[in-house]
Amino acid sequence: xxxxxxxxxxxxxxxxxxxxxxxxxxxxxxxxxxxxxxxxxxxxxxxxxxxxxxxxxxxxxxxxxxxxxxxxxxxxxxxxxxxxxxxxxxxxxxxxxxxxxxxxxxxxxxxxxxxxxxxxxxxxxxxxxxxxxxxxxxxxxxxxxxxxxxxxxxxxxxxxxxxxxxxxxxxxxxxxxxxxxxxxxxxxxxxxxxxxxxxxxxxxxxxxxxxxxxxxxxxxxxxxxxxxxxxxxxxxxxxxxxxxxxxxxxxxxxxxxxxxxxxxxxxxxxxxxxxxxxxxxxxxxxxxxxxxxxxxxxxxxxxxxxxxxxxxxxxxxxxxxxxxxxxxxxxxxxxxxxxxxxxxxxxxxxxxxxxxxxxxxxxxxxxxxxxxxxxxxxxxxxxxxxxxxxxxxxxxxxxxxxxxxxxxxxxxxxxxxxxxxxxxxxx
Amino acid sequence: xxxxxxxxxxxxxxxxxxxxxxxxxxxxxxxxxxxxxxxxxxxxxxxxxxxxxxxxxxxxxxxxxxxxxxxxxxxxxxxxxxxxxxxxxxxxxxxxxxxxxxxxxxxxxxxxxxxxxxxxxxxxxxxxxxxxxxxxxxxxxxxxxxxxxxxxxxxxxxxxxxxxxxxxxxxxxxxxxxxxxxxxxxxxxxxxxxxxxxxxxxxxxxxxxxxxxxxxxxxxxxxxxxxxxxxxxxxxxxxxxxxxxxxxxxxxxxxxx
Numbered sequence: 001x002x003x004x005x006x007x008x009x010x011x012x013x014x015x016x017x018x019x020x021x022x023x024x025x026x027x028x029x030x031x032x033x034x035x036x037x038x039x040x041x042x043x044x045x046x047x048x049x050x051x052x053x054x055x056x057x058x059x060x061x062x063x064x065x066x067x068x069x070x071x072x073x074x075x076x077x078x079x080x081x082x083x084x085x086x087x088x089x090x091x092x093x094x095x096x097x098x099x100x101x102x103x104x105x106x107x108x109x110x111x112x113x114x115x116x117x118x119x120x121x122x123x124x125x126x127x128x129x130x131x132x133x134x135x136x137x138x139x140x141x142x143x144x145x146x147x148x149x150x151x152x153x154x155x156x157x158x159x160x161x162x163x164x165x166x167x168x169x170x171x172x173x174x175x176x177x178x179x180x181x182x183x184x185x186x187x188x189x190x191x192x193x194x195x196x197x198x199x200x201x202x203x204x205x206x207x208x209x210x211x212x213x214x215x216x217x218x219x220x221x222x223x224x225x226x227x228x229x230x231x232x233x234x235x236x237x238x239x240x241x242x243x244x245x246x247x248x249x250x251x252x253x254x255x256x257x258x259x260x261x262x263x264x265x266x267x268x269x270x271x272x273x274x275x276x277x278x279x280x281x282x283x284x285x286x287x288x289x290x291x292x293x294x295x296x297x298x299x300x301x302x303x304x305x306x307x308x309x310x311x312x313x314x315x316x317x318x319x320x321x322x323x324x325x326x327x328x329x330x331x332x333x334x335x336x337x338x339x340x341x342x343x344x345x346x347x348x349x350x351x352x353x354x355x356x357x358x359x360x361x362x363x364x365x366x367x368x369x370x371x372x373x374x375x376x377x378x379x380x381x382x383x384x385x386x387x388x389x390x391x392x393x394x395x396x397x398x399x400x401x402x403x404x405x406x407x408x409x410x411x412x413x414x415x416x417x418x419x420x421x422x423x424x425x426x427x
Numbered sequence: 428x429x430x431x432x433x434x435x436x437x438x439x440x441x442x443x444x445x446x447x448x449x450x451x452x453x454x455x456x457x458x459x460x461x462x463x464x465x466x467x468x469x470x471x472x473x474x475x476x477x478x479x480x481x482x483x484x485x486x487x488x489x490x491x492x493x494x495x496x497x498x499x500x501x502x503x504x505x506x507x508x509x510x511x512x513x514x515x516x517x518x519x520x521x522x523x524x525x526x527x528x529x530x531x532x533x534x535x536x537x538x539x540x541x542x543x544x545x546x547x548x549x550x551x552x553x554x555x556x557x558x559x560x561x562x563x564x565x566x567x568x569x570x571x572x573x574x575x576x577x578x579x580x581x582x583x584x585x586x587x588x589x590x591x592x593x594x595x596x597x598x599x600x601x602x603x604x605x606x607x608x609x610x611x612x613x614x615x616x617x618x619x620x621x622x623x624x625x626x627x628x629x630x631x632x633x634x635x636x637x638x639x640x641x642x643x644x645x646x647x648x649x650x651x652x653x654x655x656x657x658x659x660x661x662x663x664x665x666x667x668x669x670x671x672x673x674x675x676x677x678x679x680x681x682x683x684x
Contacts, residue, residue, distance in 0.1 A: 418501070419540075
């Protein structure tokens with residue numbers, strides 16, 4: 001991407017069928033949120049200027065790239081969940097993008113067809129679709145859903161009336177037969193994406209895609225590793241943003257830019273340069289994913305004087321911690337490896353789920369966290385329920401934990417600030 | 428060095444002035460009115476102090492206006508309550524719009540806490556609205572509750588719904604004393620379950636404006652497994668804690684710790 005003339009994207013958005021006035025209002029609001037949360041931070045790494053640019057063009061230049069790709073016959077697949085392997089989508093020659101789901105938008109329309117007591121993430125993605133303000137879904141030739149919770153499962157039925165949706169079934173346990181079942185589901189997905197693109201997934205294309213996506217994860221792992229140092233060389237907000245953008249951006253370009261950011265952060269660590277004052281309380285966040293532009297909790301913590309040093313979430317370690325083995329010979333072997341890797345991700349939708357608790361405690365040690373904040377969206381039953389087990393395990397391990405239930409609204413900001421500040425004072 | 432602690436709450440602004448050694452020099456309470464920062468400013472301008480520390484929901488505004496330090500009500504109430512009762516193991520603060528329960532460590536620090544979320548169910552504001560619905564003053568409602576034989580069950584804790592429910596009961600000719608008792612019981616029940624969730628043990632210090640309500644104190648005493656202590660100046664415990672935190676910071680700076 002180059003920073004040249006200001007382009008008017010309205011004709012492109014109109015072509016996509018976006019509701020232009022509403023979409024302008026959305027971009028204005030996100031721009032304002034971004035300015036208040038990100039641009040006023042002190043001593044930011046220079047490498048963040050790339051992400052600032054990506055965000056400023058998140059509905060512009062990036063959409064233009066998708067638009068041009070499709071004009072040449074390329075296919076775009078939209079997803080909401082880590083369990084839809086992007087390696088497979090790339091191997092079939094399509095591009096994978098995360099879909100809009102991180103802001104309170106279009107709820108009036110959503111509540112005509114869904115209960116009010118639905119989690120913010122689901123309401124948000126339906127709101128974006130119903131009010132036609134998410135160019136990513138409009139650029140998606142196919143949306144691949146998954147059965148990670150009852151709300152999403154039923155929401156995909158409703159979304160399916162408005163868009164081309166395919167649902168991948170995810171097991172709820174991790175026994176060998178469940179892993180085998182997931183492997184079969186990936187076979188179905190393979191057929192689906194091959195049919196969509198007209199390209200077969202070959203051993204070569206899959207090997208390349210695995211390597212490319214692993215490289216992206218390796219870059220994120222490097223960034224994550226620097227956060228374990230004190231002082232932390234990057235704010236939690238900026239690191240969260242890096243992970244959020246990983247779901248949207250062009251893979252090789254993003255990987256290159258994130259490696260450059262990692263170089264800078266490693267240099268900062270060597271030089272002892274940090275973004276938070278010495279003694280700032282170090283927080284690990286765990287829980288539900290934070291889709292862009294959900295920066296609320298990180299913002300509150302860091303404006304209260306703490307620093308977020310890790311995210312055990314899908315927009316965090318669950319996304320980049322594990323790699324797919326790169327030594328597979330055949331498509332069969334590689335799909336086997338992909339299914340094993342993905343079934344190792346510890347989402348709260350699984351039972352039993354001791355693995356997630358072990359991950360949280362391990363991460364808290366690795367990033368030298370002073371405390372854990374467990375974040376759940378209201379009405380996200382799996383994470384809300386699991387918060388109790390996480391709390392108990394953390395307390396048994398001697399790590400203070402604060403449970404937060406919230407949504408994307410600003411309504412409870414004052415109350416949340418008081419709780420977060422009190423937690424930072426306490427630890 | 429003299430210190431002013433300010434608790435800028437939704438219903439009142441409380442001030443405590445401390446001398447070097449921690450002795451209370453003066454204390455004052457003003458209504459928050461429509462302009463809590465103005466009420467706070469009156470205290471700041473009174474002078475006689477070198478440092479100001481603010482707590483309460485207006486703490487951030489005060490920090491910006493006077494450049495003072497701000498601490499949360501949780502920390503302030505923990506510090507204030509344990510200064511008055513060094514044996515305290517937990518603190519309950521029912522204020523104008525917030526209820527906080529705090530479990531303390533052996534040395535008086537915050538071990539765990541919980542506070543009500545967005546709504547004002549069970550706070551001082553809730554009691555004010557219900558008193559009005561009953562045609563009582565706050566003091567009359569507390570007295571009526573103490574005089575009641577048994578309480579009438581109030582099913583709603585949402586302030587607006589509870590107000591309609593109370594109005595309905597009054598129209599049905601129910602005894603206002605029994606209704607008052609029922610209202611106090613419903614708040615006590617809710618508060619006691621918060622205390623149980625943070626595993627609060629006695630002695631419990633009951634502070635905040637609602638601790639001046641004898642009916643609430645009686646019900647919390649009856650339901651809590653452990654001693655319940657009520658400070659004489661329950662409403663200024665937060666302001667005292669804010670002031671004490673400044674003295675503690677000065678002591679830390681002096682020792683270089």
